[in-house]
Amino acid sequence: MNRLPFTLVVGAIITAFFVGTAxxxxxxTPHDITELEISQRLQPASxxxxxxxxQFGRDMVSMLMEGSRTSIAVAxxxxxLGIVVGVPLGLxxxxxxxxxxxxxxxxxxxxxxxxxxxxxxxxITAVYGPSATNAIVAIGIFNIPVFxxxxxxxxxxxxxxxxxxxxxxxxKSRARISAEHVLPNIANLLIVQATIQFSLGILxxxxxxxVNLGAQPPTSSIGKxxxxxxxxxxxxxxxxxxxxxAIVIMVLGLNLMxxxxxxALDPRLRRARG
Amino acid sequence: xTRYLLVRALSLSLSLIVASVVIFAVIEVxxxxxxxxxxxxxxxxxxxxxxxxELGLGGSLTERYANWIxxxxxxxxxTSYTYRVPVADLIxxxxxxxxxxxxxxxxxxxxxxxxxxxxxxxxxxxxxxxxIMGATQLxxxxxxxxxxxxxxxxFAVTLQWFSAGGFPGWDNPAxxxxxxxxxxxxxxxPQASILARVMRSALIETLDQDYIRTARAKGLSRSQxxxxxxxxxxxxxxxxxxxxxxSFLLAGAIIIExxxxxxGLGRLIFQGITQxxxxxxxSVTMLLVFAVIVVTFLVDxxxxIVDPRLRRR
Numbered sequence: 001m002n003r004l005p006f007t008l009v010v011g012a013i014i015t016a017f018f019v020g021t022a023x024x025x026x027x028x029t030p031h032d033i034t035e036l037e038i039s040q041r042l043q044p045a046s047x048x049x050x051x052x053x054x055q056f057g058r059d060m061v062s063m064l065m066e067g068s069r070t071s072i073a074v075a076x077x078x079x080x081l082g083i084v085v086g087v088p089l090g091l092x093x094x095x096x097x098x099x100x101x102x103x104x105x106x107x108x109x110x111x112x113x114x115x116x117x118x119x120x121x122x123x124i125t126a127v128y129g130p131s132a133t134n135a136i137v138a139i140g141i142f143n144i145p146v147f148x149x150x151x152x153x154x155x156x157x158x159x160x161x162x163x164x165x166x167x168x169x170x171x172k173s174r175a176r177i178s179a180e181h182v183l184p185n186i187a188n189l190l191i192v193q194a195t196i197q198f199s200l201g202i203l204x205x206x207x208x209x210x211v212n213l214g215a216q217p218p219t220s221s222i223g224k225x226x227x228x229x230x231x232x233x234x235x236x237x238x239x240x241x242x243x244x245x246a247i248v249i250m251v252l253g254l255n256l257m258x259x260x261x262x263x264a265l266d267p268r269l270r271r272a273r274g
Numbered sequence: 275x276t277r278y279l280l281v282r283a284l285s286l287s288l289s290l291i292v293a294s295v296v297i298f299a300v301i302e303v304x305x306x307x308x309x310x311x312x313x314x315x316x317x318x319x320x321x322x323x324x325x326x327x328e329l330g331l332g333g334s335l336t337e338r339y340a341n342w343i344x345x346x347x348x349x350x351x352x353t354s355y356t357y358r359v360p361v362a363d364l365i366x367x368x369x370x371x372x373x374x375x376x377x378x379x380x381x382x383x384x385x386x387x388x389x390x391x392x393x394x395x396x397x398x399x400x401x402x403x404x405x406i407m408g409a410t411q412l413x414x415x416x417x418x419x420x421x422x423x424x425x426x427x428x429f430a431v432t433l434q435w436f437s438a439g440g441f442p443g444w445d446n447p448a449x450x451x452x453x454x455x456x457x458x459x460x461x462x463x464p465q466a467s468i469l470a471r472v473m474r475s476a477l478i479e480t481l482d483q484d485y486i487r488t489a490r491a492k493g494l495s496r497s498q499x500x501x502x503x504x505x506x507x508x509x510x511x512x513x514x515x516x517x518x519x520x521s522f523l524l525a526g527a528i529i530i531e532x533x534x535x536x537x538g539l540g541r542l543i544f545q546g547i548t549q550x551x552x553x554x555x556x557s558v559t560m561l562l563v564f565a566v567i568v569v570t571f572l573v574d575x576x577x578x579i580v581d582p583r584l585r586r587r
Contacts, residue, residue, distance in 0.1 A: 111289055114567045115296075116525035119559050123300045126547050126555045127311075199415070206417050207529050211544060226420060230533070237427050244420035251415035 008260020014253025018246075022069035031059035033066060034218055042236055054225070054239055055232060064246050067222040070132065070215050071250065075201030077136045079194050082143020087190065089144070090151025091182060094159060095174040106152070109145035117142040117204055125213045132215035135208045139201050150193045154186035188265035195258035199251045206247050222247055278578055286571045293563045298339050301556040307331070312355055312550045325355070329553070342556075351557040356549045361557045364542055371441055371538035372531065375454050376523040379461035383523075384516055387466040391473025391512075396500060398478055406470065413467025418526060422460035422533040429456060439535035457534045461526055465519050472515050476508040483507075510580055517573030521566035 030050065037057035045052045051060035093105040115123075121138035128134055158164060159182070167177050208214040209223030217224075222243045229239035302308050309325040310317060326332065329352075330341060345352065351361035394406040430438035436456050442449045480486065481504050489499045528540030535541075539558055546554035 107285065107288075110285075111292055114289060114293060114563055114570065116522065116562075116566065118525050118528060119562055122528075122543060122547065122555065123297065123559055126550075126552065127300060127304055203415075203417050207419060210417075210419055211529055211532055226423065230423060233423060233427055234431055237431075240420075240423050240427065244417065244423070247417055247420065248412070248415045252411065255411060255415060 005260040005263040007256040008264055011253050011255070011257025011260050014249060015257055018068050018250045018253065019072060021065050022072045025062070025065035025069050029059070029062035029065050031062045033058045033062045033220060051242055052238065055228070055236075060239075060242060063220050063225060064222070064243060066220040067225055067243065068246060068250060070209075070219055070221040071202045071205050071247070074132055074136050074139065074205040074214070075198050078139035078143055078201045078204075079197050081136070081140030082147045082197060083190065083194065086144040086147030086149075087151045087183075090148035090153075091155055091178040093148065094152045094155030094182070095178050097156060097159065105148060109148050112141060112145045115142075118207065121208050121213045130213045130216055132219060132221075135205055135214040138208065138213075139204045142204075143197050143201070146197060147190065147193065150189055151186060154189045155182045158182050158185050192258055192262045192265065195254055195261060199254035199258070202247065202251055202254070275578070279575065282571060282574055286567065289567050290564065293567065294343060294560060295339070297556060297560050297563065298342060301552050302338065303335065308552050312552055314550065328353075328355075346557070346560065351561075352553040354546075354551055354554050356545075356551045356554075361554055364554065365539065365558065365561060368538050368542050370444060371454075371536050372524065372527050372540065374450075375457055375461070375527050375530070375536070375538065376520060378451075378454055378458040379465065379523050379527075380516065380520055382458055382462035383466040383469055383519065386462065387469035388473055388509075388512065390466070391470040392477060392500065392505065394470065394474040395477035395481065395508075396496070398474075403474075406474075410467035410470050413464050416464055418460050418464050419529050419533050421463060422457065422530055425456045425460055426533070439533070441536050453534075453536070457527075457530045457536060460533070461523055461530050465523065469512065469515055469519065473508065473512050476511045477504060480504040480508040510577070513580070514573055514577055517569060517576070521569045524562060524565055 037053075040049075040053050040057035041055055043049050043053040043057075049059050049061070051064070053059055054063065089105050089109075093102040096102050117138050120141055121135060124134045124138055155178070164177060164181060167181055172180070205214060205221070206223040206226070209221040210227050212224070212227065214223055215221040225243040226240060229236070229243070233240050307322070307326070309322050309329060309331055313322055313325060330338065333341070342352070349362055351365065353359070354361050354364060357364060390406055390410075394403045397403045426438045429436045436452065441453050444450050477500070481500070483504075486499050486504055489503050490496070494502065527538060528543060530536075531538040531540035532544065539562070543555060543558045545551070546558065
């Protein structure tokens with residue numbers, strides 16, 4: 001692996017930028033967005049307000065920094081939920097291929113797929129009210145079958161290999177083989193999938209908070225910025241354009257990184273490069 | 275084939291039963307007393323008791339579940355607490371917005387994606403392929419509701435070709451279609467990006483097959499080989515994705531309806547949530563999940579008809 005793929009480099013830089021500003025927003029933003037300065041409302045971009053202010057006089061740069069922090073946090077935890085629950089399920093299904101367990105896990109997965117994450121979010125919100133946590137659960141539940149499927153699909157061919165047979169004759173349990181021999185071999189697949197789910201999670205979070213099923217005030221979120229800007233789209237289109245651009249660039253960066261990672265981590269390509 | 279159909283039909287009904295139990299559990303069991311939940315904190319005991327009677331909350335959980343299911347099978351989706359009309363009527367009113375919108379978007383997405391994917395595959399590695407792949411990469415990254423806002427900005431605010439929202443009803447089909455055009459484009463383009471990429475990779479894979487080489491050796495040009503042999507086979511995976519996208523579009527329409535103030539199922543469900551009208555939320559989510567499960571089932575069947583190898587699994 002002499003050269004990193006171009007897409008990986010570009011994607012990683014974009015992603016690092018957003019993750020960096022999101023982390024920075026924990027300790028510093030150009031302005032305090034909890035203080036509404038109505039006298040400063042709808043300012044154009046200037047040296048003080050780099051991207052202008054919104055209808056409540058809040059600094060757009062600060063709003064975007066905190067908003068992308070919400071997006072990243074929600075999507076990241078949702079991916080984590082999918083991995084922590086989904087991967088063991090997929091590994092168990094692969095280890096017990098064709099058994100009742102395998103069948104139950106995979107049919108359960110199909111069932112979750114039948115509930116679009118939006119419908120899950122609606123159900124949860126209808127009862128518990130909207131919150132970032134509910135958005136995480138709604139997106140995370142949907143990630144479980146995705147990771148279970150990828151883990152199972154990746155693990156199945158590995159179970160047919162000779163060294164697994166050797167490990168079994170050595171008396172290792174299926175669970176130990178899954179953890180020690182199968183998991184490291186499907187880690188690449190999981191990393192690539194995690195990148196994809198991360199970007200889908202950011203889109204899903206934006207959609208949920210746009211229809212007010214996500215994070216609630218005072219937490220800033222890009223979806224809510226878009227929803228609030230909608231009534232002002234005639235007079236101040238930049239309020240609607242900027243948050244959307246932020247999402248597009250963030251998702252684009254993650255997708256490029258995912259593509260690049262796939263190229264970099266695919267063992268066949270690596271061998272071909274020498 | 276019969277065996278395959280039976281197995282699939284069995285798993286279809288099982289999925290529907292489990293899905294309905296999950297929805298019932300979330301809406302009617304978890305909140306404790308749905309009547310108290312719907313009326314909020316200031317409700318009097320008397321009004322809660324009235325609503326309990328109205329919702330039929332007297333019976334056991336199994337009875338209530340059975341009533342809900344048999345009611346829906348008869349077309350009785352309960353009575354909306356806030357609108358005071360049968361939920362079935364509300365759904366019937368609004369499905370004539372959501373369903374045409376999803377179909378419109380699906381047609382648009384297919385019409386755009388298939389030629390674009392074919393061109394990309396045919397010019398594989400060239401400038402055309404490169405720019406198409408770049409555009410689809412962008413299309414996948416754009417949230418459809420934001421894209422919808424940009425469309426409003428361009429076509430409704432600046433150019434004033436379309437209205438920014440609302441729906442005139444089907445009495446005037448031309449106006450109705452016009453009102454659905456921007457929403458359908460907003461829904462279709464991100465889906466078309468995915469579909470075009472699937473089309474491209476399916477066609478590239480097919481073009482590498484031996485029978486295409488044979489066809490070329492017989493003297494067919496590249497485009498003749500694509501048209502006569504490759505396209506038909508490459509379309510199989512594309513059809514599956516189209517089927518799956520339909521259910522996705524139906525759910526996606528929920529969000530887009532909010533951008534354009536379209537009186538569809540999505541608006542109904544959000545009004546249901548704000549007004550704590552659990553009857554509406556319960557029935558409409560069940561309907562959506564039902565549609566998704568049935569469409570997936572139909573896609574599976576269609577797939578098995580087109581590709582006999584699948585039936586033997």
